Amino acid sequence: MFTANFPYYNVVDQIYHAEWSIAKLARHELLRRSIATLWPDGHPTQLIHVAGTGGKGSTCRFLELGFSCIGNAGAFMSPHIFDYRERFSINGEFVSREDVMAAWEERVRPHCVRIATDNPAHVHTFHEASILIALTLFERHQVQWAAIETGVGGRYDQTRALDVVATALTNVGSDHAHLLGSELWQRALDKAGIARTGVPFFTTEQAPATLEIVRQVCAAAGAPLIEVGDAEVAALEAALQAHTLEPSPDSLLHADYQKRNAALALAVIRRLAPTIDEDAVLRAFANARLLGRFWRVEDDIYADIAHNAEKIEALSGEIRRQFGGRGKILVVGISGQRISSKVFRALAEIAHTIIVTSASFKGQDPARVREEVKGIVGDIPVLVAFEPQQALRTARSLQREGEIIILTGSTYMIEQALNPDPYLRFMSAHFGWRMEEPHEATGVIHLNLPKSTPPLR
Incomplete structure (x- = not known):
């Protein structure tokens, strides 16, 4: 009788595409080294890694506002709409332009130039530099908890290099099939790859076939799996009604489909901060807003x-x-x-x-x-x-x-x-x-550096 083994299929896929997969994993190692250099005692913020086809940004905002009930909380999200600084928020507010300038000019850029001088192949990409800026901002603002959104997929995204205290998967759909795989199971295998040993994995994915992949990947990684389903969504709705918390027309929860993202965030918060005042969290959820979402x-x-x-x-x-x-x-x-x-x-x-x-x-x-x-x-x-x-x-x-x-x-x-x-x-x-095009030769030595990743939108 045939039994699918998705962790094995991931290994075979990596071997089939060794040149590609090894290069991706090497980028993770480069980013880990940079983080270890900049924060030799470890980064002080507890991070939650969020992946999925839809709802990543909203889930990050719910996590950020929920954890802000017990201390400074932040989020690193993509894309931005009008201004690059929108990728970084603290306690529900985007950071200032001065924050971004200081993080880049005083901390991240000097480090990036230094490692590139030592080895021209070690040039951080747009996405990697943005992650380092986020970590710098979280440290400077004494952020205790922060949600981190993947750029594309999960297993090979540079955010996978981070040490985190929880992971969350919203769902798996059709987006980025040209990068993650034409088959749904390929995309599920990639996104489930955010699982880490001993780190709780939360998901609101409902499709049985996709859930089976998530379960296998979590079991192989030794990641405790917590499934957040219709019952948890209904309980959240009942709690909001019991507290007469009617979301305003411009809030995230005014849209029914956002309640699943909020239930996912609430499950994470309960696990990591069991003594938190849930009434305060629900009030924060009811007032959650995010630019570009309805x-x-x-x-x-x-x-x-x-x-x-x-x-x-x-x-x-x-x-x-x-x-x-x-x-x-x-x-x-x-x-x-x-x-x-x-x-x-x-x-x-x-x-x-x-x-x-x-x-x-x-x-x-x-x-x-x-x-x-x-x-x-x-x-x-x-x-x-x-x-x-x-x-x-x-x-x-x-x-x-x-x-x-x-x-x-x-x-x-x-x-x-x-x-x-x-x-x-x-x-x-x-x-x-x-x-896009090499500059004309002007006596300047041009290094063969990797192209930056475009803004993830």
Whole structure:
């Protein structure tokens, strides 16, 4: 009788792709050495590692605000929307620009230059440098607990190099299939790879086949597994009602699908801080907000960074619940290699008009996307605007009384449409331009350094 052995399949996959997997694991070792150099006695903050297809950022915010009830708490999240500093928050507030400048110029940059001088192959990437900045900020602000969001996947993401006190997996979906594997079990195996020996592993994943992979990976790693299911979500809802904590329209918990992320965070908090005042935690949850998550930009205009099929489906259900039969104009930008058809199936169920535009970084051609989805959206008008601000202007010109406008599909698109800072908007749209082409020879020695990782959005 056949029995699947997923930890073994991971080993075979690593061997089949040894050049790739060893290089990834070597990056982990380089980051561990940097952390050990900068914090020889160990980093003082207790870290919780969060992975998953959707809900990572929201879970991090719930963890941050929950732990802030007993001390300083922080979070390291991606992506940012308008400003790089949005990746770092403490007690629910983004750090200042001065914080970022000091962390980079006084601590992280000197260290990175020093190790690169000793060995030109040891150049930290954008993601690795950002992790070091986060750790520096947590130390300077005396953060006791912090949630750390993975960039992509789990097993090979640089955040896997960190020592943590708990891990949390929200779910496993279709996003980043070109990086993590075309099969769902491949993506589950990668994300479950955040499991560490002796470190409790929490998950709200519900699919039986995916759960079996998580169970096998946790068992092989010696990681205690805590499954957070419908009963825990229902208990959270009942507790909120018992305390008459009605989330405000701009809070995370105003969206029903966020309750699962909150239940996951609450399970972690209970395990790590069993004496915490849960009433205070629930109040913090009820007031939790996060930029870009069903964000009310202004009257009747909303934005949400639902950039994959699973997130779009959840967002569509929430739009239907909150706005019922009101007319809906959707401004959509697709980036990377995400599959437009999967995204537009959910949007077609709620939209009255769709305006397709281009994300500023790795954006798909909106004209091509329009042709691709014609057979999916039926009679719904699909317009094309090649620039995000133009798309928003078009939506406003079409908006009739009672209709709402929703921007979604790509963080890059939302940033380009709404960022009030023209300089940051330009920098975000042109990220990585310095490494696209080699500079002309001018007597300067150019080292063959690894390209930086683009902002993870």
